[in-house]
Amino acid sequence: MNDKISTAFEAQKHACDLLGSPLTRDVVGFCADNFAAGGIIAKLVRGWQGDPLNDNVPLRLAGFAHYRALTHDAALQGFYESCGGIYDAAKRADLAVALEQLFSREEAAARQFLRSTPQTNETGRAAMLLLGFSEITKRLGLPLRLREIGASAGLNLFFDRFRYRFATDEGDILWGDSRSKLTLDARWHGAPPALAEKIEVASRRGCDLFPVNISDADERLKLQSWVWGDMPLRRARLLAALNIADTAPPEIDRADAAGWVAAQIMQRPEEQATILYHSIVWPYLGVSQRFAIESAFAQAAENIRPDAPLVWLKMDGRELGTIAQLSYRIWTGENGPEGEEVIIGPCHPHGVDLEINAGFNPV
Numbered sequence: 001m002n003d004k005i006s007t008a009f010e011a012q013k014h015a016c017d018l019l020g021s022p023l024t025r026d027v028v029g030f031c032a033d034n035f036a037a038g039g040i041i042a043k044l045v046r047g048w049q050g051d052p053l054n055d056n057v058p059l060r061l062a063g064f065a066h067y068r069a070l071t072h073d074a075a076l077q078g079f080y081e082s083c084g085g086i087y088d089a090a091k092r093a094d095l096a097v098a099l100e101q102l103f104s105r106e107e108a109a110a111r112q113f114l115r116s117t118p119q120t121n122e123t124g125r126a127a128m129l130l131l132g133f134s135e136i137t138k139r140l141g142l143p144l145r146l147r148e149i150g151a152s153a154g155l156n157l158f159f160d161r162f163r164y165r166f167a168t169d170e171g172d173i174l175w176g177d178s179r180s181k182l183t184l185d186a187r188w189h190g191a192p193p194a195l196a197e198k199i200e201v202a203s204r205r206g207c208d209l210f211p212v213n214i215s216d217a218d219e220r221l222k223l224q225s226w227v228w229g230d231m232p233l234r235r236a237r238l239l240a241a242l243n244i245a246d247t248a249p250p251e252i253d254r255a256d257a258a259g260w261v262a263a264q265i266m267q268r269p270e271e272q273a274t275i276l277y278h279s280i281v282w283p284y285l286g287v288s289q290r291f292a293i294e295s296a297f298a299q300a301a302e303n304i305r306p307d308a309p310l311v312w313l314k315m316d317g318r319e320l321g322t323i324a325q326l327s328y329r330i331w332t333g334e335n336g337p338e339g340e341e342v343i344i345g346p347c348h349p350h351g352v353d354l355e356i357n358a359g360f361n362p363v
């Protein structure tokens with residue numbers, strides 16, 4: 001197990017480098033060194049029950065440090081841009097001292113925080129999902145009944161209230177309300193499809209094993225703590241999206257996706273398109289949960305009427321670390337129980353860019 005924990009630290013350091021977070025890399029680096037030396041981090045995570053890689057143990061530790069900086073730990077704030085500080089590798093030794101003191105002083109609080117799963121509700125992913133929602137709207141011409149699994153705080157359920165700027169080879173494409181508090185920038189490679197002028201949403205609802213209640217001040221801070229402290233753009237996006245969702249806090253059921261999907265898709269209201277969707281959730285589901293969801297779709301697909309169509313939209317990968325892909329399967333009531341699968345293309349897991357497949361035929 002201890003080898004697995006060390007491997008998880010190394011993998012996370014590498015991922016932080018790739019994703020451009022020197023601060024989180026060095027927080028994780030401190031944890032790795034302290035763990036190897038049998039320090040406070042070893043006391044906290046040695047003998048971890050579960051898979052330290054899948055459970056994101058390094059990110060849980062880094063999340064606690066950021067959470068404490070956000071809750072006014074003066075010794076840490078100077079390292080975190082999110083708290084008005086700034087970090088570079090020359091501060092690595094000072095950071096290690098502050099972290100050692102934090103984890104030693106707050107062992108009980110850290111232990112409790114480690115029980116939380118990382119919850120990065122990444123609104124950047126809406127810039128990928130939008131293309132799916134747009135295609136479905138153009139195709140079906142019905143208001144969308146949005147149902148999201150692994151919705152976290154439910155921020156992407158408000159995708160239609162964000163502003164988008166897509167850089168393409170044929171120039172910029174703009175979509176959404178120009179007065180929105182949140183503008184998402186993304187790049188589309190390949191032939192850009194025309195977006196639906198207007199996307200009507202009939203209702204929004206999500207589920208998560210650990211939903212984040214954005215009306216709770218502490219849960220809100222925890223959500224912020226998972227966004228790495230030297231990524232100001234991601235943080236600004238999160239704060240703006242929270243602001244938008246505050247106007248009508250989303251309804252997120254505390255439920256396992258495996259049972260929730262069937263309850264949402266079997267009975268579908270008329271004159272609405274039911275869309276069950278998810279972004280970066282599939283790798284977290286076990287075989288039996290995936291099977292339950294696939295079975296629910298297979299059952300629902302046996303009885304589709306054209307006035308109550310069903311769509312499964314995914315911005316997801318098969319396993320952790322594999323490439324994400326934007327695709328959807330649509331059952332119109334006229335295309336049989338298999339429906340039709342449309343693969344739009346591979347995309348960045350945070351929604352930075354999308355490679356539109358040459359074979360993708362926009363509606």
Ligand SMILES: C[S@@+](CC[C@H](N)C(=O)[O-])C[C@H]1O[C@@H](n2cnc3c(N)ncnc32)[C@H](O)[C@@H]1O
Pocket residue numbers: 117118119120121122123125149150151152156207208209210211255256257258278279280281284285289
């Ligand atoms: C990487 S996060 C993605 C969150 C959100 N979809 C987004 O794109 O920002 C994965 C989410 O899936 C949730 N999750 C994992 N297993 C689940 C399950 N069996 N049922 C429901 N939610 C689950 C986690 O709690 C977490 O919020």
